[in-house]
Amino acid sequence: MMTMLLNAVRKCKPIVVILCLSLTVFSFAQQKEKSKFFELDNGLKIYLYERHILPLLNITAAVNLGSKDEAEETNGLVHLLEHSILFGGTEFRSGEEIGKDIRRHGAYFNAHTDRDLITFDISLPSEHADFAFQNQKEILFNLKLTQEEIDKEKKVILEEIAQIKDDPLRYGASLVFQNLYQGHAYQTPIIGRKEVLEKVTVDQLEEFYRKFFVPSNCAFAVVGDFDIDEMENRVKNILGDLKKEELTPLEFKKATPLKKTVEIEEEMDVEQAYLVIGMPGPDYNHPDQYQVDLLVQIIGRGFNPMLGSALRGRRGLVHNASMTYLPQKYGGAILIYIILDPKNLKAARNEAIRFLKRVRNERFSEDDFMPAERMYILDYLVCAKNQIKFDFFQGREKALAVANMLARYVLLSEGPDRGGFLKNIEELSSTDLRKAAADYLGTGKYVIVSIVPKKKNKT
Numbered sequence: 001m002m003t004m005l006l007n008a009v010r011k012c013k014p015i016v017v018i019l020c021l022s023l024t025v026f027s028f029a030q031q032k033e034k035s036k037f038f039e040l041d042n043g044l045k046i047y048l049y050e051r052h053i054l055p056l057l058n059i060t061a062a063v064n065l066g067s068k069d070e071a072e073e074t075n076g077l078v079h080l081l082e083h084s085i086l087f088g089g090t091e092f093r094s095g096e097e098i099g100k101d102i103r104r105h106g107a108y109f110n111a112h113t114d115r116d117l118i119t120f121d122i123s124l125p126s127e128h129a130d131f132a133f134q135n136q137k138e139i140l141f142n143l144k145l146t147q148e149e150i151d152k153e154k155k156v157i158l159e160e161i162a163q164i165k166d167d168p169l170r171y172g173a174s175l176v177f178q179n180l181y182q183g184h185a186y187q188t189p190i191i192g193r194k195e196v197l198e199k200v201t202v203d204q205l206e207e208f209y210r211k212f213f214v215p216s217n218c219a220f221a222v223v224g225d226f227d228i229d230e231m232e233n234r235v236k237n238i239l240g241d242l243k244k245e246e247l248t249p250l251e252f253k254k255a256t257p258l259k260k261t262v263e264i265e266e267e268m269d270v271e272q273a274y275l276v277i278g279m280p281g282p283d284y285n286h287p288d289q290y291q292v293d294l295l296v297q298i299i300g301r302g303f304n305p306m307l308g309s310a311l312r313g314r315r316g317l318v319h320n321a322s323m324t325y326l327p328q329k330y331g332g333a334i335l336i337y338i339i340l341d342p343k344n345l346k347a348a349r350n351e352a353i354r355f356l357k358r359v360r361n362e363r364f365s366e367d368d369f370m371p372a373e374r375m376y377i378l379d380y381l382v383c384a385k386n387q388i389k390f391d392f393f394q395g396r397e398k399a400l401a402v403a404n405m406l407a408r409y410v411l412l413s414e415g416p417d418r419g420g421f422l423k424n425i426e427e428l429s430s431t432d433l434r435k436a437a438a439d440y441l442g443t444g445k446y447v448i449v450s451i452v453p454k455k456k457n458k459t
Helices: 002-011 020-029 075-086 094-102 126-141 148-165 168-180 194-199 202-212 226-241 289-301 306-312 342-361 371-376 381-396 399-412 421-428 430-441
Strands: 032-041 045-050 058-063 108-111 116-126 218-224 261-270 273-281 321-328 332-340 449-452
Touching: 002 032, 032 226, 045 226, 045 399, 058 126, 058 399, 075 108, 075 116, 075 126, 075 148, 075 202, 094 126, 108 226, 108 399, 116 126, 126 226, 126 306, 148 168, 148 202, 168 261, 168 273, 168 332, 168 449, 218 226, 218 399, 273 342, 273 430, 289 306, 289 321, 289 332, 289 381, 289 421, 289 430, 306 321, 306 342, 332 342, 342 430, 342 449
Parallel strands: 045 218, 261 449
Antiparallel strands: 032 045, 058 116, 058 218, 108 116, 273 332, 273 449, 321 332
């Protein structure tokens, strides 16, 4: 049970708290924790995780449907479905009635679309468990689409598309992904295409919805204050009568490595410059994910990231630099975000690339130094491992985040379990990190997007 949980929550990156408090809560919770995974006759996958820290029930319903499943002529339908389900009505209640019921039960309710999955979260007092399951069941499998409702949500999404160019880092990242995954299903923008959304009809969206929203293509992860045996019966009674429908999932190949560096420069109405550098990373099921997790923590996160030190240095090339790693089922992505003065753009770009190429030669641990030198160095490896432990135990307190990660694990995980996340992190050495740096950071092939201020017209 804990092995699966450790793997599932590895992406939680909340604010750090005192470790001893987290460990105390963790130790207390362990005494009363149980978990169970099973599949209903209709194919719906269920993961139950009993924990009694707070009197809350947290449910994530995940659907194996993301922008990867869209074609050029359907790009945006997944995002539109997310909005329609979250804000629209069903065969039994209007969207307004659903919203009132959500508020009346004191629930938090949200949804999210990505390249692999679409997820729907609800968190509320545990005594309202029946309402939570009935609500999620109804909105997912009894959606009632009308042209009026989808036209309303289309307007919202079209505004989102227009606003992307007002956010230079978000826009830069979208360009990175489009070029990082050229020729792959992940190239499709999550938010959708304006020309597709403007023309989509209720019949087209209904056909798309009916195809993918079937129990065998979904998973429910339930985390919170309940008795696991009683909850299993409750789940079977409420969700077991859903009709079994066969769906053959689409097959996707793993994303291929970049063949060459791609450089893009875009002008925006900004005063500062923004640099986004992307490179392929290991996918969700690749064992190298642990090395890259730790590398990203050392290089671009935490209290003393190496990348920030390298780019600021004596020349002060950047204002801010950060790094993230996104493991997806068919390919991962490592992104660097930099904010800087436009005059430093070329120098910072070159220094960042030089840094990425030389990380394979870095000494991350005090074990890489002679004994006499160790008192003068910072042990990046130990610091990063401790930071990840802080993040892990604090993230574990966020039960809805745990439910979300468990639902993702159920639908995205392949092959045998590789063991607990923290155990795998703890076993890594500097040698492991240097190898991963060579394999993923030092390839010399990147997608580099520069966002610069608009040129002033000469008069």
